[in-house]
């Protein structure tokens with residue numbers, strides 16, 4: 013009989029034996045109840061691997077739900093702010109969803125799995141909200157977080173690596189497309205999705221065959237064909253900010269966890285206006301969002317590049333040096349590729365307009381002595397970093 | 411507000427009140443009632459050929475006097491009745507408005523009853539500003555809300571005076587069991603009052619908030635004494651129908667609404683089960699909140715949490731209504747013929763009532779139910795063939811859902827009720843020529859009330875005032891523009907009062923340009 017080790021608070025993903033072997037730093041983080049690597053060897057090496065070769069990131073802990081039944085699509089369309097009524101089988105779409113007040117609960121992706129229904133991936137646990145939302149719909153909702161393992165294979169050579177690993181049919185796969193195929197006789201689902209803004213795939217597999225998938229991918233490296241690097245959460249954080257993806261819970265407080273009034277955020281305030289539709293049947297939060305839309309914008313989560321080389325971690329933002337406080341930095345990184353400080357920042361609008369000038373007051377240490385300085389900031393409407401590889405079909409074999 | 415085409419779903423008494431107010435202001439109002447008669451739970455009911463009762467509601471207080479006056483309702487006053495708490499030894503207790511006699515009462519208890527009733531009627535009166543107005547919102551109050559709050563504050567503080575107000579605040583949230591134990595000794599007297607506090611609710615005397623439910627009941631007494639409703643011609647529903655018709659309300663019976671049409675978040679009319687569509691500027695629902703939102707609007711048209719709140723309101727009824735056709739008026743030992751026409755109850759003490767309720771908690775009917783018995787034929791002989799009578803019984807507790815389902819328990823429970831009455835009226839069973847039992851399940855089906863609940867939903871604190879039926883739709887308007895509630899599931903709840911219908915109409919009439 014299998015004995016439960018009560019000292020083991022965090023679960024291991026099916027890939028853990030391999031991850032453990034490759035982890036030199038033994039630096040771990042909890043993620044949705046799983047133990048995941050933050051850094052394998054050095055952050056810089058992992059970061060550059062994403063941008064220059066091929067990396068593997070274990071995304072098993074991501075919350076996953078299977079939604080089936082005659083009303084599954086109507087249910088999803090009532091759940092999310094985007095119009096997903098035209099989502100085709102074999103396609104994936106990004107979505108966010110709100111509470112009654114039009115405040116964002118979470119974001120994620122919907123996979124149309126054809127006859128197998130839909131998979132909703134979320135950052136945070138959503139089962140209770142999905143159950144609440146299912147009233148009046150003929151759907152079944154099952155959590156499948158622990159029943160599906162996944163590896164995110166990202167980087168300029170990811171296509172070449174997966175082809176070399178024996179996956180066929182990838183050349184046709186467009187961004188946000190799904191391919192059901194096999195690797196070493198194991199059924200896998202490949203989606204052209206990811207969190208890096210670069211060419212990349214996510215490979216989904218039955219946890220029992222997780223190791224087969226891992227080994228098939230890494231065999232490409234062993235055969236000396238391409239370098240492949242496992243990466244941890246820290247490298248992912250860098251590339252997702254470069255790519256301009258928001259992270260619920262880090263860049264903003266989700267509506268479910270916000271305690272104070274007005275601390276939660278609407279999709280408009282998060283810059284997700286493009287994922288809000290008023291051209292579809294009613295969905296949760298719509299009335300509130302319509303009202304918000306008719307009023308001047310109060311604030312926005314923006315992509316901000318910050319001058320200089322001092323990291324603006326947690327900095328307050330002002331409309332001038334020593335001016336009025338207008339916001340704060342939520343998350344930030346130093347981008348080695350762009351040679352710039354990049355941040356997600358929450359800023360107040362005045363009369364519906366973004367401030368014309370933004371300054372960060374940065375506190376930093378020099379040999380344990382605190383200093384402060386001012387840095388000019390610039391809002392970036394586009395992702396800081398993007399590459400046309402991301403959407404090229406078929407991708408270049410390199 | 412200029413003339414609007416308005417559809418009212420349901421011709422219960424509240425629907426009729428609301429319709430009349432709106433029609434009087436020149437609106438074009440149509441009432442669509444699913445059943446073939448009007449009045450909802452107050453409508454005349456035939457339970458065997460030739461035998462009728464005036465309605466599920468068999469003991470009524472006057473409607474709110476403001477409504478009676480404003481709508482010019484000429485309702486014939488029935489004879490005022492007392493409550494008689496039956497005792498197996500024939501030494502019954504007779505409870506009047508302020509006086510009580512019979513039983514084994516001490517002089518202290520007789521005085522205590524008088525003081526208690528006076529004090530509690532004062533509380534009920536003090537709450538009146540909250541009753542006859544829309545409940546104030548907690549956020550974004552309008553001037554009317556502020557005025558209501560000011561009035562209620564004034565009424566509690568100065569209407570009651572310091573010591574009464576302190577006492578009111580003390581007892582407001584506790585249970586009737588503790589309060590009665592403080593002021594009265596006689597078990598039977600306490601049982602009779604406690605029964606009033608819990609009837610229609612999923613509550614026993616020890617349940618918190620039973621002081622508030624008792625006050626809710628006493629509100630009727632502040633309008634006038636209880637009566638048995640008249641049935642023929644003078645039935646108050648007939649009077650209401652006349653007033654409605656005179657005001658220009660168009661009434662259709664046998665018109666069941668299947669769906670409320672919602673376009674872009676606004677109610678635009680209704681679809682009947684016949685498939686026919688009716689266009690309207692405004693739709694007002696006398697149906698309960700669950701029926702209105704979950705069945706007629708549909709959860710998909712609403713925000714998920716709002717639908718969830720509606721779905722989780724407690725609406726399971728606890729009272730079964732039993733009707734017996736008798737070939738002879740039974741005799742109850744110790745009661746004169748005149749006393750037979752009063753409201754008779756079986757609630758010998760508070761423990762009895764609490765024990766009866768215990769069963770309901772576990773999905774069982776009461777082994778020894780609390781009964782409210784009337785002989786409506788004594789007020790209106792035309793309800794039965796010559797010389798015959800009907801007996802109308804509200805039996806608590808008969809929960810909506812019971813273990814094993816009602817089909818196998820309906821006749822057992824009916825039998826239990828009759829044998830309990832037999833103890834006080836020996837031989838009554840042999841005079842029964844026909845009978846019917848309506849469990850909350852039956853009431854749900856036949857009267858179109860979710861859960862068959864007396865109040866269209868429990869009157870607990872969390873489902874009262876600005877949270878009735880739930881917050882987000884507590885001022886008669888709803889999240890759907892142009893859709894309103896006007897029935898018992900809205901503030902201040904059920905009973906024959908006309909107040910939800912009145913408040914809804916006033917709310918709608920006070921809106922500027924549709925708001």
Ligand SMILES: Cc1cc2nc3c(=O)[nH]c(=O)nc-3n(C[C@H](O)[C@H](O)[C@H](O)COP(=O)(O)OP(=O)(O)OC[C@H]3O[C@@H](n4cnc5c(N)ncnc54)[C@H](O)[C@@H]3O)c2cc1C
Nearest residue numbers: 420422423424444450451467468469667897898904905906
């Ligand atoms: C067993 C029992 C005993 C009671 N005894 C008493 C008593 O003695 N004294 C007292 O004061 N109160 C009593 N009550 C309470 C009282 O009867 C109700 O609270 C009151 O009748 C509610 O009035 P209303 O107009 O709001 O709703 P209702 O009377 O329920 O009327 C609602 C109407 O809407 C109609 N409707 C619903 N859905 C649709 C649809 N889809 N399309 C068209 N029409 C629809 C229904 O058919 C019904 O006619 C009792 C209640 C019960 C259940």
